[in-house]
Amino acid sequence: MMAEGAAHTALHHALRGPRPIRTRLVLTVAGFGALAVATCVLAPLVGSSSINLRRALDSSIPFAANVDAQILFIARLPRVLAGALVGAALASSGVVFQALLRNPLATPFTLGVSAGASLGAMLVIILGGTIAVGPWSPVPLASLAGAGLAAAIVYALANGPRRVMSTTVLLLAGVTLNAFFSALIVFVQYLADFASVYRATRWLMGDLDVGGFAPILAALPLVAVAALIFMRLPAALNLMGVDPDSASSRGVDVVRAQRWAFFSASLATSAAVALAGPIGFIGIVVPHLVRLLVGVDHRIVLPASALFGASFLVLCDLLARTLLAPVEIPVGVVTAIIGGPFFLWLLVRDA
Amino acid sequence: MRGLLGVVLALLIALGSGCRNAAPPTPAKAQRIVSLVPAVTEMLFAIGAGPQVIGVSSFDHFPPEVERLPKVGALIDPDTERILSLRPDLVVVYGSQTDTEARFKKAGIQTFNYRHDVTDAIRGTFDTITALGAATNHDAQARAVVEQMTTGLDRIRMRVAGLPRPRTMLVIGRQPGTLQGIYVAGGSGFLDEMLETAGGQNVFEDFKKEAAQPSSETLLRRAPDVLLELRSPQPAGDYPAGDLGVWNTLASIPAVRDHRVHVIVGDFVVVPGPRIAEGVEAIARTLHPDAFK
Numbered sequence: 001m002m003a004e005g006a007a008h009t010a011l012h013h014a015l016r017g018p019r020p021i022r023t024r025l026v027l028t029v030a031g032f033g034a035l036a037v038a039t040c041v042l043a044p045l046v047g048s049s050s051i052n053l054r055r056a057l058d059s060s061i062p063f064a065a066n067v068d069a070q071i072l073f074i075a076r077l078p079r080v081l082a083g084a085l086v087g088a089a090l091a092s093s094g095v096v097f098q099a100l101l102r103n104p105l106a107t108p109f110t111l112g113v114s115a116g117a118s119l120g121a122m123l124v125i126i127l128g129g130t131i132a133v134g135p136w137s138p139v140p141l142a143s144l145a146g147a148g149l150a151a152a153i154v155y156a157l158a159n160g161p162r163r164v165m166s167t168t169v170l171l172l173a174g175v176t177l178n179a180f181f182s183a184l185i186v187f188v189q190y191l192a193d194f195a196s197v198y199r200a201t202r203w204l205m206g207d208l209d210v211g212g213f214a215p216i217l218a219a220l221p222l223v224a225v226a227a228l229i230f231m232r233l234p235a236a237l238n239l240m241g242v243d244p245d246s247a248s249s250r251g252v253d254v255v256r257a258q259r260w261a262f263f264s265a266s267l268a269t270s271a272a273v274a275l276a277g278p279i280g281f282i283g284i285v286v287p288h289l290v291r292l293l294v295g296v297d298h299r300i301v302l303p304a305s306a307l308f309g310a311s312f313l314v315l316c317d318l319l320a321r322t323l324l325a326p327v328e329i330p331v332g333v334v335t336a337i338i339g340g341p342f343f344l345w346l347l348v349r350d351a
Numbered sequence: 352m353r354g355l356l357g358v359v360l361a362l363l364i365a366l367g368s369g370c371r372n373a374a375p376p377t378p379a380k381a382q383r384i385v386s387l388v389p390a391v392t393e394m395l396f397a398i399g400a401g402p403q404v405i406g407v408s409s410f411d412h413f414p415p416e417v418e419r420l421p422k423v424g425a426l427i428d429p430d431t432e433r434i435l436s437l438r439p440d441l442v443v444v445y446g447s448q449t450d451t452e453a454r455f456k457k458a459g460i461q462t463f464n465y466r467h468d469v470t471d472a473i474r475g476t477f478d479t480i481t482a483l484g485a486a487t488n489h490d491a492q493a494r495a496v497v498e499q500m501t502t503g504l505d506r507i508r509m510r511v512a513g514l515p516r517p518r519t520m521l522v523i524g525r526q527p528g529t530l531q532g533i534y535v536a537g538g539s540g541f542l543d544e545m546l547e548t549a550g551g552q553n554v555f556e557d558f559k560k561e562a563a564q565p566s567s568e569t570l571l572r573r574a575p576d577v578l579l580e581l582r583s584p585q586p587a588g589d590y591p592a593g594d595l596g597v598w599n600t601l602a603s604i605p606a607v608r609d610h611r612v613h614v615i616v617g618d619f620v621v622v623p624g625p626r627i628a629e630g631v632e633a634i635a636r637t638l639h640p641d642a643f644k
Contacts, residue, residue, distance in 0.1 A: 049572040064602035067571055074600060075568035125526075137528050193410060194426070195524060199532050202564070209566050211530035212600055326558060326569045 021299060028300050032290075032307035039311040040084055043318050044076040048325030074212065082208045082216050082275060083317045083331075084310035087282055089223045089272040091290075091309020092230055094283025095302050096265035099237040100258060101167050105347070108269040108283040111170060112150040112177030117273040118204060119181045119188075120146025125200045126192040135218035139203070140274040147270035150177055155262060165258045206279035206332030208317050215275055222271035227306070229264035234298035237261065279313070279332045281339025286312050288346055380488035381441030381461065385434050387425055387451075388465045391443045392417060393624035394480050397496050400487040406437045413618055413626075435460075441486065461486075467623065469561060472541030473504070473548070476623050496625055503628030504548060507635050510642045511550025517638055519551040520575035520606070523562065523621065530567060530597050537563045541623045542581075549635035550642075551577065571601055577638055578606035580614045581621055613637045 045053065049071070055061065056068035063069055093108040101110065108114070120142035123129070129138045136144070154177060158169040189197045210216060236257035272279075286309040287301065294300050313331075316338065320331040385406035386392040392407050396414050404417070408425040411417045421437060424430040429451050434442060435458060442455050446466040455462050463486060468475025477497045484493025521542055524534035536542035536553065540561035543553050554573040555563055565573070578598065598604070598612050606612055615633050619626035636643045 047568050048566065049568065064608060067574065067603045070601065070603040071568050071571050075566065075571055128527075130528075132528070139526065139529075190428070199524065199526065202532055207531065209531065211567055211597075321566055321568070326555070326565055326573075327563050328566050 021297070024294075025300055025303070028294050028304050029307065032304045032311075036084065036307045036310045039314045040080055043080045043083075043314050044072060046318060046322065047071065047076055048322055048328070075209075078210055078213050078216060079208045079317060079321070080314055081213070082210045083314040085216060085219060085223055086208065086272040086276045086279060087286070087309040087311070087313025088306040089226070089268040089309075090279065090282040091286035091312070092227070092302055092306040093265040093269045093272075094309075095287045095290075095298065095305045096230065096233065096237065096261050097283070098287060099240055099298060100165075100261045100265070101171055102240070103167070103171070104288070105284070105343075106171075107280075108265065108272075109178075109278060109280065111154050111174035111266070112181060113147045113266050113269045114273050114278040115178045115181035115185070116150025117143040117147035117270060118278055119185050120144070120149075121203055121277070122185050122188050122200050125203060126188055126196045135214045136274075137215070140215065140218065143274040144270055146181075147266070147273060150181065151262075151266040151270070153177060159259070164254055165262070202330065203277050204332075205330030206277040206335075208276050208279075208313075208331055209321075209328075210275065219271040219275040223268050226264040226268035226271070229260055230268075230302060230306075233257065233261055233264070234302050237298040237302070277332065279335055281335045281343065282309055282313055284346075285335075285339045285342050288342075381486055383437070383439045384441045384443065384487070385423060385437060385439040386411070386443040387423070387429055387448070388443050388445060389413070389618075390476075390622050390624040391463070391465055391479065391483065393622060393626065394476075394483050394496075395487065397625035398480060398484050398487070398489045398492040400483065400489050403487060405439060406434060413622075431455075467541075469540050472544050472623055473627060476541070476625075476627060477501070480625065500625060500628050504631060507550075507628070507631050508548060511635055511639050514550055514639055514642060516550055516552040517576040517611075518554050518574070519546055519577040519579055519638065520554045520570070520573065521546055522578065522580040525580070528594060528597065530570075530600060532564075533570070534562050534564055537561055541627070542621065545620075545627065545631050545634060549631045549638055551634065551638045567601065571603060574604055576605045576609070576611060578604065578612040579634065579637060580612075582614055582616045583618060583621075584616050 045051075051068040051071050053068070053072075055066065056072045058066070058069075061069070090108050094106070097106045097108055097110060098104055100106075121139050124138050124142040129142060131141065132138055133141055154170060154173045157173045158165045189200060192200070236254070240254060240257060240261075269283075287305045290301055290305045290308050294304055313335070316334045317331045320329045320334045323329055382403055384395060384400065384404045386395060386404060387408045389408055389411045392404065392411050393413055395401060395404050396416065401414070401416060404420065406421045406423045407417045409422045409428075410425050411420075411422070421433065423433045423437070426445055426448065429444075429448065431451065431454055434455075439460060441461045441463060443463045443465055444452050444455075446464055452462045452464065463483070465479065466475075468478075477500070480493050480497055484490040521536035522533060523536055523542065524532065526532040535555055536546065537558045537560040538553055538556040539559045542561070543556070546553050554575045555565070580595070595612050595614065598607050601607055615637065617630075617633070620630040620633060622630075
């Protein structure tokens with residue numbers, strides 16, 4: 001206990017002590033980065049069955065005849081990479097939305113992006129659709145379109161010419177849009193038959209078994225663009241989180257920063273949901289866990305959350321695909337079972 | 352795919368306590384029947400009670416005569432008002448539709464409670480047909496239908512007897528154009544029994560559920576010799592051309608390597624009704640083409 005406490009204090013000092021920000025950033029990114037890399041390297045080695053790694057990597061066996069290699073490179077690796085990408089995108093979007101809305105309980109799904117995405121996906125799953133664009137197959141494409149529509153509506157409502165976005169309007173518009181899209185989803189499902197409803201419901205639980213690298217490569221550019229914008233946000237987020245007025249008095253162009261924050265976080269969330277369905281709780285559990293460890297400075301919280309989000313979702317999916325093999329638990333159920341109680345604890349703790 | 356997986360799911364949802372089909376005590380023989388269960392509708396027409404059927408479920412498409420009958424909802428949305436307005440004297444409901452059943456009882460209308468047997472599904476179908484015969488005054492025809500089905504099934508059993516039983520995966524649902532959202536027949540229920548009768552061995556034999564959703568890792572690991580997709584004819588537009596090509600990604604599966612990935616399109620493969628023997632034969636022909644030359 002003592003040693004553990006001492007270690008914890010040491011970690012605490014290392015991560016949020018009086019060192020200069022650059023040193024803390026390097027230490028944090030190195031720590032969480034190492035964790036993320038370790039998770040992504042080790043997770044593909046575990047699964048519902050055991051593989052012979054030497055055989056899997058033996059290039060003298062033709063790939064088509066090598067079950068171990070196929071399991072490693074088709075069944076597991078894409079899943080792990082999808083998990084890392086989605087986890088990083090949702091966790092960092094969570095951080096940005098929490099700062100933008102100045103609400104610690106905000107999630108990437110608060111503003112209706114995921115409900116819009118879900119409606120799009122439901123329509124294609126239930127009504128059918130065969131429009132595919134490049135690497136985007138119909139369901140992800142429709143989901144992306146729905147997400148974009150939801151974000152555009154919220155943005156149009158909350159945004160005026162050259163004025164600060166109203167967080168109240170954002171929140172209320174988001175909540176309303178969530179309810180509205182959910183009603184439409186229920187309506188579409190009611191009109192459909194069992195099989196498509198079942199498939200649609202399964203989509204809503206989230207699934208990282210994307211069956212190859214193409215869907216990941218389709219989502220990657222969108223997340224990358226969002227990540228590039230994220231890198232320029234932390235300073236503004238720090239001030240915005242406190243008070244937009246004092247932020248502008250310190251020379252931050254709040255209006256611009258808000259718009260970039262909204263755009264980038266919505267983009268990352270849309271790409272993540274289109275790839276893997278609306279996997280809940282990542283965007284709230286991870287940022288808060290990270291803040292508990294490294295403090296509240298967004299210059300550190302944002303990259304740390306992205307890295308920790310990647311590890312967290314990869315680990316949740318590892319549980320999802322192994323616990324009940326040969327069937328699997330939907331990954332959204334795993335994150336919800338872990339995240340739900342945590343969320344409630346946060347509520348109680350803050351109260 | 353809708354109708355197909357739909358029927359299976361409807362059965363899953365409709366599963367009752369597992370007890371056998373029981374004929375309701377029907378002193379008067381039914382003359383105006385509403386059926387909410389597509390499989391039962393088929394049985395009624397097969398035993399000659401078709402003219403007595405005055406309303407069917409929204410998912411009924413067989414026999415073609417049902418298309419002109421009023422559609423009155425199904426498992427989750429039976430339109431009670433519409434059904435009552437048709438003045439039926441017998442309503443066929445799913446075992447799980449207890450509220451609906453109670454409502455008709457209150458209105459003084461007989462109900463036939465359809466329970467789908469998981470442990471002995473083909474036998475259960477025979478029992479249901481026999482019970483329907485008793486309820487509709489078509490006992491002799493019901494017996495004849497059961498006999499004909501039994502003969503048909505026995506003929507297939509004889510053809511495939513002694514042949515090696517390929518390890519087969521029955522796919523009953525998949526997101527078109529991808530390898531996502533795959534549903535397969537598990538090791539119990541009538542799909543498993545049909546496969547067994549057709550001379551195949553279910554790769555998910557050990558998983559004692561009617562359906563399972565395996566990950567791609569499990570698909571690779573189970574390595575079926577034959578991969579058989581069962582699809583409904585209705586939303587044919589759902590599947591882009593060359594859709595089966597997506598399986599080529601999983602090249603180490605023997606079925607993919609040996610070009611033994613097949614599709615059977617038709618309701619008859621998944622409806623536990625009078626066309627079971629046709630379904631079993633379609634599966635058997637795919638698994639053992641040489642035995643049917």
